[in-house]
Amino acid sequence: MEKLQLLIVGNGMVGQRLLEELSRMPHAYNITVFCEESRAAYDRVHLSSYFSGASADELSLVAPEFFEQNGIHFLREEAVQSIDCLRKTAFGTRGTIIKYDTLVLATGSYPFVPPIPGHDRVGCHVYRTLDDLDAIRRDAANCRTGVVIGGGLLGLEAAKALSDLGLQTHVVEFAPQLMAVQLDEQGGAILRKKIAALGVQVHTGKSTQKIIDGDQQRHKLVFADGELEADLILFSAGIRPRDAVARDAGLAVGERGGVIVNDLLQTSDPDIYAIGEVALWQNKIFGLVAPGYDMARKLAAHLCQQSGEAFTGADMSTKLKLMGVEVGSIGDAQARSPGARTCVYEDGVKGVYKKLIVSDDCKTLLGAVLVGDTSDYDSLLQYMLNALPLPESPSSLILPSLEGKPMLGMDALPGTAQICSCNNVSKAGLCQAITSGCTTIGALKKETRAASTCGGCASLVKQVLESELKRQGIAVNDHICEHFAYTRQGLYHLVRINKIRTFNELLQQHGKGHGCEICKPAAASIFASCWNDFVLDPKLVGLQDTNDNFLANLQKDGSYSVVPRIPGGEITPQKLEVLAKVAQQYDLYTKITGGQRIDLFGARVDQLPMIWRDLVDAGFESGHAYGKALRTVKSCVGSSWCRYGVQDSVGMAIYVEERYRGLRSPHKLKMAVSGCTRECAEAQSKDVGIIATEKGWNLYVCGNGGMRPRHAELFASDLDDKTLIRYIDRFLMFYIATADRLQRTSVWRDNMEGGLAYLQDVVINDALGLSVELESQMQSLVDTYACEWKRTIDDLEALKRFRPFVNDDLPDEQIVYVRERGQKRPPRAEEKALALIEHEELV
Amino acid sequence: MLILERSTNTTWHDVCAMDDIIVGTGVAARLNGEQLAVFNTGSGVFAIGNFDPFSGANVLARGLLGDIAGVLVVASPVYKQHFCLKTGQCLEDPEISVPAYETRICDQSKRIQIRVDSV
Ligand SMILES: Cc1cc2nc3c(=O)[nH]c(=O)nc-3n(C[C@H](O)[C@H](O)[C@H](O)COP(=O)(O)OP(=O)(O)OC[C@H]3O[C@@H](n4cnc5c(N)ncnc54)[C@H](O)[C@@H]3O)c2cc1C
Numbered sequence: 024m025e026k027l028q029l030l031i032v033g034n035g036m037v038g039q040r041l042l043e044e045l046s047r048m049p050h051a052y053n054i055t056v057f058c059e060e061s062r063a064a065y066d067r068v069h070l071s072s073y074f075s076g077a078s079a080d081e082l083s084l085v086a087p088e089f090f091e092q093n094g095i096h097f098l099r100e101e102a103v104q105s106i107d108c109l110r111k112t113a114f115g116t117r118g119t120i121i122k123y124d125t126l127v128l129a130t131g132s133y134p135f136v137p138p139i140p141g142h143d144r145v146g147c148h149v150y151r152t153l154d155d156l157d158a159i160r161r162d163a164a165n166c167r168t169g170v171v172i173g174g175g176l177l178g179l180e181a182a183k184a185l186s187d188l189g190l191q192t193h194v195v196e197f198a199p200q201l202m203a204v205q206l207d208e209q210g211g212a213i214l215r216k217k218i219a220a221l222g223v224q225v226h227t228g229k230s231t232q233k234i235i236d237g238d239q240q241r242h243k244l245v246f247a248d249g250e251l252e253a254d255l256i257l258f259s260a261g262i263r264p265r266d267a268v269a270r271d272a273g274l275a276v277g278e279r280g281g282v283i284v285n286d287l288l289q290t291s292d293p294d295i296y297a298i299g300e301v302a303l304w305q306n307k308i309f310g311l312v313a314p315g316y317d318m319a320r321k322l323a324a325h326l327c328q329q330s331g332e333a334f335t336g337a338d339m340s341t342k343l344k345l346m347g348v349e350v351g352s353i354g355d356a357q358a359r360s361p362g363a364r365t366c367v368y369e370d371g372v373k374g375v376y377k378k379l380i381v382s383d384d385c386k387t388l389l390g391a392v393l394v395g396d397t398s399d400y401d402s403l404l405q406y407m408l409n410a411l412p413l414p415e416s417p418s419s420l421i422l423p424s425l426e427g428k429p430m431l432g433m434d435a436l437p438g439t440a441q442i443c444s445c446n447n448v449s450k451a452g453l454c455q456a457i458t459s460g461c462t463t464i465g466a467l468k469k470e471t472r473a474a475s476t477c478g479g480c481a482s483l484v485k486q487v488l489e490s491e492l493k494r495q496g497i498a499v500n501d502h503i504c505e506h507f508a509y510t511r512q513g514l515y516h517l518v519r520i521n522k523i524r525t526f527n528e529l530l531q532q533h534g535k536g537h538g539c540e541i542c543k544p545a546a547a548s549i550f551a552s553c554w555n556d557f558v559l560d561p562k563l564v565g566l567q568d569t570n571d572n573f574l575a576n577l578q579k580d581g582s583y584s585v586v587p588r589i590p591g592g593e594i595t596p597q598k599l600e601v602l603a604k605v606a607q608q609y610d611l612y613t614k615i616t617g618g619q620r621i622d623l624f625g626a627r628v629d630q631l632p633m634i635w636r637d638l639v640d641a642g643f644e645s646g647h648a649y650g651k652a653l654r655t656v657k658s659c660v661g662s663s664w665c666r667y668g669v670q671d672s673v674g675m676a677i678y679v680e681e682r683y684r685g686l687r688s689p690h691k692l693k694m695a696v697s698g699c700t701r702e703c704a705e706a707q708s709k710d711v712g713i714i715a716t717e718k719g720w721n722l723y724v725c726g727n728g729g730m731r732p733r734h735a736e737l738f739a740s741d742l743d744d745k746t747l748i749r750y751i752d753r754f755l756m757f758y759i760a761t762a763d764r765l766q767r768t769s770v771w772r773d774n775m776e777g778g779l780a781y782l783q784d785v786v787i788n789d790a791l792g793l794s795v796e797l798e799s800q801m802q803s804l805v806d807t808y809a810c811e812w813k814r815t816i817d818d819l820e821a822l823k824r825f826r827p828f829v830n831d832d833l834p835d836e837q838i839v840y841v842r843e844r845g846q847k848r849p850p851r852a853e854e855k856a857l858a859l860i861e862h863e864e865l866v
Numbered sequence: 867m868l869i870l871e872r873s874t875n876t877t878w879h880d881v882c883a884m885d886d887i888i889v890g891t892g893v894a895a896r897l898n899g900e901q902l903a904v905f906n907t908g909s910g911v912f913a914i915g916n917f918d919p920f921s922g923a924n925v926l927a928r929g930l931l932g933d934i935a936g937v938l939v940v941a942s943p944v945y946k947q948h949f950c951l952k953t954g955q956c957l958e959d960p961e962i963s964v965p966a967y968e969t970r971i972c973d974q975s976k977r978i979q980i981r982v983d984s985v
């Protein structure tokens with residue numbers, strides 16, 4: 024049979040998804056694609072990340088060789104300019120003429136630019152394609168101020184991009200509030216406040232009448248009441264379907280644009296279909312990617328004569344982060360349904376606003392508005408989509424409560440509940456994949472595509488996975504390793520309660536085999552957290568992980584780095600001089616760390632004791648940079664010097680660092696103290712962050728920099744010194760008692776049932792009755808602290824291990840260096856042979 | 867260096883005292899210009915090459931001891947690959963191994979000796 028010609032007009036997000044769906048099933052088409060843009064399909068949803076570092080390649084949605092492998096005829100940078108429906112022929116802008124049997128319009132939409140005089144001046148932009156962004160970037164380099172016309176979702180996103188480009192940014196909105204489509208008035212007002220606080224100026228209720236030459240800046244916007252000058256103008260006043268070609272071809276279009284389609288996504292010409300943002304279904308345009316993907320999936324099935332599933336519309340709920348402000352809108356956010364009742368929670372201090380819209384019998388959820396905190400979004404959305412019965416008092420779903428919220432159990436969700444809207448994956452779909460063996464998030468993602476587009480559903484997917492594994496009785500093995508059938512928490516309690524102090528006892532009583540590099544360091548860490556014995560004691564030394572083993576940080580060439588403690592980052596010139604001398608004497612590569620300390624690299628194992636002898640003599644102590652332990656307490660200069668400081672942040676940092684130095688924990692711990700809300704010490708990226716207030720200290724917990732940054736959360740406010748320390752004592756000991764091996768406080772917190780509220784309940788309200796015990800455990804660790812290096816350099820037995828060879832005192836001759844920028848560094852592979860020869864000649 | 871016994875191509879070398887190795891740890895030793903890692907697991911003394919083929923550094927003596935499914939191993943302190951203490955075989959990569967040496971304990975359990983085959 025001769026193959027049918029399928030012509031796809033547009034290679035945007037939805038057009039590309041159609042191609043992918045088709046490539047997954049057997050079909051009888053020769054496919055041709057017209058792609059107007061210079062780049063094949065890319066991720067428009069994450070367009071803004073192009074300004075924060077993502078490259079065009081990273082945003083691409085097309086796998087390498089995709090078109091070739093699937094035999095798709097791809098016409099880059101050629102648009103369709105007209106279609107002759109009678110002759111079933113399409114004409115391209117570069118002269119290509121193609122006959123088709125079936126044609127799909129996936130032409131998306133274009134940004135609407137209101138036809139005000141001056142709208143087409145040089146320096147006026149839109150925000151839709153990578154080319155648009157390139158143009159904005161080029162232009163912005165010579166601009167100081169920018170204004171976005173339009174305060175909707177996309178406008179605010181564009182405003183963020185402008186302010187990231189360093190422009191002083193304004194947003195001008197015609198309506199009296201921001202995001203009028205998704206939010207109610209109050210929600211809009213709170214959002215406005217938050218955005219203004221970030222330095223973006225918002226002007227609502229302003230209609231721009233013309234744009235003319237500015238006096239100080241390139242343009243001047245003239246409003247009915249007033250004016251505003253700016254160098255760069257960006258229009259984001261809504262989108263319009265790109266239906267011109269369809270219109271000219273005589274297809275039926277809607278009054279306000281959009282190619283009319285039926286439930287099979289067919290236009291008024293049965294051989295022409297339309298999907299994505301150009302399609303008008305039941306008089307609705309769907310300006311989100313998920314409904315477009317759903318259309319693509321259904322059309323692909325239809326074209327391949329598989330079950331003709333009809334398109335049934337889509338939910339337009341959205342959750343997003345605008346300039347760091349979380350915003351969520353679910354269902355009937357404006358409470359337009361007859362009889363709808365509302366229930367509102369507002370915290371003006373934190374800038375949190377939540378509103379529920381419920382049916383008049385208070386049984387079902389119709390919609391919700393969330394500003395400042397969208398942590399309830401996922402479960403609220405499920406309540407609405409599945410018409411789940413609401414709890415007796417619906418407000419409990421949004422009120423912050425110490426008892427913890429009524430949790431939406433995954434078991435309560437019907438199988439049809441849609442978990443991932445981007446990829447239309449239901450709970451049943453996930454469960455089926457889990458049963459067939461996808462028992463990790465990674466496998467589940469790969470198999471079902473859930474959580475692989477916007478990622479918004481990731482936590483729900485995880486919850487389904489966990490509850491399903493539990494339900495199916497697939498035991499989740501949480502044993503620490505093959506030698507102990509316990510979790511880290513289990514071992515911790517065994518050690519503490521049975522007063523176990525050595526690995527042999529632990530192994531004999533509770534484990535099997537010889538142990539390994541997982542359970543041994545875990546046990547060592549637990550022993551240290553409980554008993555604080557000397558880690559190089561002969562009974563403990565064989566348990567220590569790589570770095571603890573020699574009280575220094577092993578580097579790639581087998582040498583070590585040395586980091587003395589500099590509490591709070593405060594150091595006298597005299598002590599700096601000692602560091603400089605030691606570094607010079609042993610030729611150590613010297614670098615300032617992110618934690619306000621000094622790191623000395625390239626010490627051979629046999630040099631460590633000599634180096635530390637000098638350091639200890641000068642009053643330095645171990646910095647525990649090698650341990651899963653308290654690392655640094657960073658600080659700003661605070662009220663002693665800074666014009667803005669309200670408390671002595673350095674003094675507090677030193678106190679805290681000296682209190683918790685040497686504290687071993689499931690993972691490393693970092694802290695910081697800032698002298699005022701300007702937060703120069705970046706305390707909110709630390710496990711424990713302390714920020715001075717007029718009245719005392721705000722305590723933040725569970726922040727994290729590194730690979731997966733997480734902002735610390737405000738735990739308690741305006742604490743006096745004593746209470747602050749007591750909370751930190753309890754918090755840390757509770758973490759040590761209950762975290763998994765190598766689990767940072769951030770992940771520990773994210774996995775904690777009951778979340779922050781539960782943690783506050785335990786630490787502040789003593790819900791478990793543990794406070795006294797936790798505090799006294801900490802106090803005993805504080806009291807038994809001793810500098811490990813000081814102890815080591817006086818311990819002949821311990822020092823024996825630092826000899827380079829048991830039968831020879833000559834150092835390892837294979838540790839050699841080359842020099843760069845006035846210091847040494849290990850040679851790269853290709854430099855090493857030469858470096859070794861030179862080294863030999865020297866000796 | 868004290869050479870103890872010489873048969874065809876085989877030499878036993880005295881390396882150190884039992885006391886020189888804390889039970890459950892290893893030490894580096896030099897023999898004929900080669901670097902060795904010598905371990906006392908508590909149940910026996912083992913010797914393999916000290917050179918870690920993954921990091922290119924002489925560090926295996928500083929690795930953690932243990933067993934993986936009953937095979938006695940040391941985990942490299944750099945990237946944590948496991949090497950069998952008896953054969954030097956890397957457990958993660960069948961293509962890779964380090965030399966393994968025979969050991970014995972002499973002199974009333976006081977001295978450790980290692981056998982090196984020479985050509
Ligand atoms: C900045 C920004 C942020 C967004 N954020 C989100 C979000 O967070 N969540 C969400 O769900 N959605 C978001 N969207 C919307 C989402 O990107 C769109 O819903 C989606 O891209 C629609 O896909 P589409 O294929 O219909 O249209 P498009 O992706 O626009 O693709 C249409 C393509 O067709 C081409 N074309 C047009 N006419 C022709 C022709 N005659 N011949 C050949 N080619 C033609 C166009 O050049 C274009 O490449 C965002 C959009 C933008 C701009």
Ligand code: SF4
Nearest residue numbers: 659665668698699703
């Ligand atoms: S955080 Fe406040 S006190 Fe500290 S340096 Fe910054 S502005 Fe000054």
Ligand code: FES
Nearest residue numbers: 443445476477478
């Ligand atoms: S909802 Fe977007 S990836 Fe699942």
